[in-house]
Amino acid sequence: MGKLLPKRLGTAGTGDAQLLRKPELLAPAGDWECARAAIENGADAIYFGLECFNARLRAHNFATTELPEIMARLHERGVRGYVTFNTLVFADELAQAEDFLRKIIAAGTDAAIVQDVGICRLIRRLSPDFPIHASTQMSITSEAGVRFAAELGCSVAVLARECSLQEVAAIREKCEADWVSLPLEIFVHGALCVAYSGQCLTSEALGGRSANRGECAQACRLPYELISDGKNVPLGDRRYLLSPQDLAGLDALPGIVRAGVSSLKIEGRLKSPEYVAAVTGVYRRALDKAWAELGPQAEALASSTAVSGKPAASGETPSAQEERYQLDMTFSRGFHTGWLEGIDNQQLVHARFGKKRxxxxxxxxxxxxxxxxxxxxxxxxxxxxxxxxxxxxxxxxxxxxxxxxxxxxxxxxxxxxxxxxxxxxxxxxxxxxxxxxxxxxxxxxxSFEVEQPRYKRPLEARTEGADGQPLRLTVWDEEGLEAVAESAQPLETAQRQPLAEAILRKQLGRLGDTPFFLAALDNRLPGGLMLPLSLLNACRREAVERLLEKRRTGQRWTLLSPSDNEADDETKMTAGPEAIPPPSAKANPALIPLVRSLEQLDAALEHPAGDIYVELENPRRYPEAVERVRAAGAGHTVWVAPPRIFKTGEDWIIKQLLGCGADGFLARNHEHLRALAGQRLRGDFSLNVANPLTARWLIERWGLERLTCSYDLNASQLAALLESAPPAWFEVTLHQHMPMFHMEHCVFCAFLSSGKDFRDCGRPCETQSVSLRDRVGAEHPLKADAGCRNTLFNARAQTGAEFAQDLLGLGVRHFRIEFLNESPQEVRETLHRYAALLRGEINGTQLWHELRLVNQLGVTRGTLRD
Missing domain, CATH: 2.40.10.170 (Thrombin, subunit H)
Incomplete structure (x- = not known):
């Protein structure tokens, strides 16, 4: 009873009808005031963080001890509450993470929003039914990502902001065709990260602060100069080349609903309560209007008061102009639809400023x-x-x-x-x-500093009874919870004024300071009966209070005790290394060069036989690279590194990979795991392996030969990982130009052409060497990949050479050396010096001084030698 009705609508491009449900409106809450602002302006759910393990550590956040009170207050108002547990978790933090998760589950939280694969596995060990929402930090951009999340036990997938509505609809259709019916959530308003969430290493590379750990320093909002072929490109007052306008999906709401999106997310846990109030209210009204206007059943469904709540306060609805003014004034860097309507590199970044205007x-x-x-x-x-x-x-x-x-x-x-x-x-x-x-x-x-609930949700009621029997009142809310109360005296034949339906509606609708309004009444009383109004009112109050108590209690999830998991091998593995066989001290350490040009490949082939990773912008050149390796005849194996992101419609890249003849591939995203299954695969750093639970899932479920440790790990965190899982599972990148921003935004297209995307930009990425100069004069190289996505690399290469002997002692035997723009001679010299380092002929201090590198392993603070 009381559930929202679905609509069956034709989908653009298909003749089939789809079952659509009204999307949830999900608002941010950085503190109690923001939570109230969201509730009183019509949010269906809020998301908030706790003291740690959330991607907005600068927000006020909530204390774990407050969770029971938070959830009771939210549920009383018919609002769901999701905890953001959306950071990577390191091996030595798993015990603390488990303690937090137990409290989150026990408090009746409606879901946890999770980035880390290992945390998904941990939650499923603790509770078989607690909902998990796969965070946008998981970089889900295709149906393969949704399937990946579903297999982890997630109940919602939050798509990357870079997905267009056409891609969202395609993802949903392909998933449903394969019987994967995971609800999809997208962002509809707020700040846009220029980099793919979960794939940004900029704050870490430049300042030792991890965006994957909630410490983003917002380097994208800073000014840069554009350098092309060594010359400064005059751009006038356009200096903020990586700062997108804020997302505003208001005009796209009808299309968003038609795409089958289940939840509309507003960004802003660092924003003010006034921002939350304004944006939530504007999108509440717009969503209700869009839903009412959809489909052939619109008129009937729009008249059903059970489909949404309403503000209790009277007053005129703001005009479209007034609403836009509210959005502009509460926070705006300029508004754009982002990627919802496809890629338009000329509109996404105006580049004039990077702060609120x-x-x-x-x-x-x-x-x-x-x-x-x-x-x-x-x-x-x-x-x-x-x-x-x-x-x-x-x-x-x-x-x-x-x-x-x-x-x-x-x-x-x-x-x-x-x-x-x-x-x-x-x-x-x-x-x-x-x-x-x-x-x-x-x-x-x-709008939110009110003594009584301002935004009210629908309540339906049924009255039953007979002469000589008590009046039986049943009430239920939109979630289907119901409560029953009976009058203290029986009904009797009316002498003067019977309980007509108009009287029942008036008295039962006197819901005052409750969070309800009477949406519908099913009166089953025979005519001609009466009951004193004081008793009818008392019956109403009792029924409503019982319903509120049920709402406060909320959902109770299964929570297993530690003893229930004693036989779980994963639990044993996270407890320590004693059950893991030690690495063979006889295994020789191997250097694995990653090259980005055929000239670098030729130089790497002069190194002793072993694996070589090749990453080229144009996948059609991989057969030539493979042929060069085969022609060298020195026992080398060649592994291809595909683009980091896969989106619907890029199957041609997969076909190029499968036909190039490589010995194996670096799996960098969910599509690679699925589409390249059966090939030799190793997991790359973009899979964000930071703890043994994630590592085990990828190794055992997906058959990966080895994993590259996350670049979020500093030396001590890396040591904790190597001590908690077989070291043979891992390789460590010892030398690289850190890939900082990885983004759908194409700087080449936006500032070196007048085109919107690859179809009309003239491909300046193929003819010009480009870098971005920051405020301290460092020139960071910019590269494009086959999907026209850009990566901005750190200007200086960094090395973990000083930690090499410690890593060898911990069992690491595979070390990656990445090259970017180095000449063939630099490739030869660098490989030669690192080989000498691993043989113990030189030490790490000598090497990083000789090569003039940044002495740093990983990107966050720490050291192996505590």
């Missing part, structure tokens, strides 16, 4: 020490905050609060508080932005 007020005509004379374009009033944007990130910005607005013909003079304008010379033509509106903030706060 708000509403554009106009341009500067002239200035005085006390204010700005502007050509107005937007509304402004005393009390608003403004800032002047000169398109010069090297200059401090001027601005302040408006004391007075003085019309001067068609111009406006903004008299500002303080002396901010006296410190900066402002050029005419500079843009003025409104960055704060205290009046709007007060209005938004009023």
């Amino acid at each position: 708000g509403v554009r007020l106009g341009t500067v005509k002239s200035t005085t020490p006390h204010g700005l004379l502007i050509v107005p374009e937007g509304p402004v009033k005393p009390g608003d905050g403004v800032v002047v944007d000169q398109g010069r990130p090297d200059l401090p910005e001027a601005g302040g609060n408006v004391n007075a607005v003085e019309p001067q013909g068609k111009l406006l003079f903004l008299r500002l508080h303080g002396d901010a304008l006296q410190r900066v010379r402002i050029e005419p033509g500079s843009i003025v932005w409104k960055t704060a509106d205290p009046a709007l903030e007060r209005t938004l706060r009023q």
Whole structure:
């Protein structure tokens, strides 16, 4: 009873009808105020983090001890609560992670949002039924990723932000064709990461802070210069080359619903409660409207009050212009549909600024020490905050609060508080932005600083009884929970005014400070009966309170005790290395070069026989690379490294791989695991192997020969992994230019062409050598792959040479040496020096001084020698 009705609609491109359900609206909550803002503005669910293991450590977050109270309050309001457990977890943290997870499950949390494969495995050991949502940090971009998540026991898959609606619909259709019916969640509003979530190593490479551990330093929001073939490319005031506009999927909502999306996620656990209130309210109204207008059953379903809640407060619905203003003012770097409507590299990044702006007020005509004379374009009033944007990130910005607005013909003079304008010379033509509106903030706060519930959810009721029997009142909510109460006295024949349906509706609808409104009444009472209204009201109060108590109790998940898992081999493995056979001390260490050009390959072939990894931008050149290895005749084996991301429609790349004749492949994503099954496979760093549970799943389930340890591991964390699982499972990258940003955004297309994507950009990536120069003068090389995705590499190579002997002692026998733009001679010299290092002929300090490398293993702080 009370469940939302599905709609069966035709899908674009098919003649079949699909069963659609109204998507959940999922809002962020960085603290209690944000949670209230989400609840009172119509969120169906919120997501929030705890003290650790969440990807927004800078948010206030909640304490684990608060979980029971949080969940009771959410459930009373008909709102689900999901805990973000969306970071990688290291081997020496698994015991702590298990303790956190037990508390999360016991508190009746509705789900955990998880990035780490090993944590999914751990949750399933602890509870067979607790819901897991596969985080966007899992980089799910195709149906293979959804199947991967389903096999791990996930109940929802959060797709990468880079998926278009066409790709989302295709993923859903292909999954359903294979009987994989995992609900799909996408982001619809908020900040866009320029890099694929779960694949960004920039903060770590530059500052020792891991984005996969909740410590993103937002290097994408900084200015860069574009260098092409050694020359600076003049871009005017466009300096923020990696800072996307914020996502706004408002206009795309009908298409999102038609694509079969089950949950609409709003970004913003670091944002203010006013932001949460505004965005949740705007999307609540838009989603309800889009749902009501869909399909042939729209009119009937729109009239069913059981399909959504409603605000209790009266008042006019904001206009579209007013709603856009709220979105702009609460947080905006400019809005765009992101990748929802496909790739448009000219629109995604405007590159003028990388921080919050708000509403554009106009341009500067002239200035005085006390204010700005502007050509107005937007509304402004005393009390608003403004800032002047000169398109010069090297200059401090001027601005302040408006004391007075003085019309001067068609111009406006903004008299500002303080002396901010006296410190900066402002050029005419500079843009003025409104960055704060205290009046709007007060209005938004009023939406959630309320004594009684503002947003109410539907309640349905049924009345039954007969003369001489108690009135029986049954109530139920939209989730199907129900409660029953009976009147303290029996019904009797009415002498004057019987209980007509109008009276029942009025009295049962007096739900006051409860979180309900009466959506429907099924009156089964015979006519001509009466009951004192005081008893009817008491019956209503009792039934509603019983229903609320059921809601507060929430779902109770199975939670197994530690003894239930004593026979679990995985549990034994995470307890320590004693059950693992020691590595053979006789095995010779092997260097595995990864090369990115045929010239580097020729140089690597001069090294003693062994494995060589080859990564080329054009997969059609792999047969030539394989032929060169075969022609060398020195016993080398060649392994191909495909693109890190696979998206629907890129099967041609898989065909090229299978036909190139390579000895094996580096599996870098979910599609490689499935499509290349039966081939020799090794897992690459992009699979984010940080603990033994993840390693075991990939080795045993997917038949991988070996795994590259995650680049998030520092030396001590790497040691913990090697001590908790067979060292023979792993190889360690000892030398590389760290791949920092890996992104769908194509800098070549956006700033070296006028095209939208690969179809009209002219392919400047094939003819120009490009790098991005940062604020300290480092020039980071930029490369494109076969899918037109870009990777920005660290300008300087780094080495873990000083840790090589410790790693050998821990059992590591396979070391990767990655090359980027090095010449053939540099490849020869580097391999020669590392071979000498592993033989003990030179030490690590000598090597990194000789090669002028950054002395660093992994990207987070730490050392093997504690």
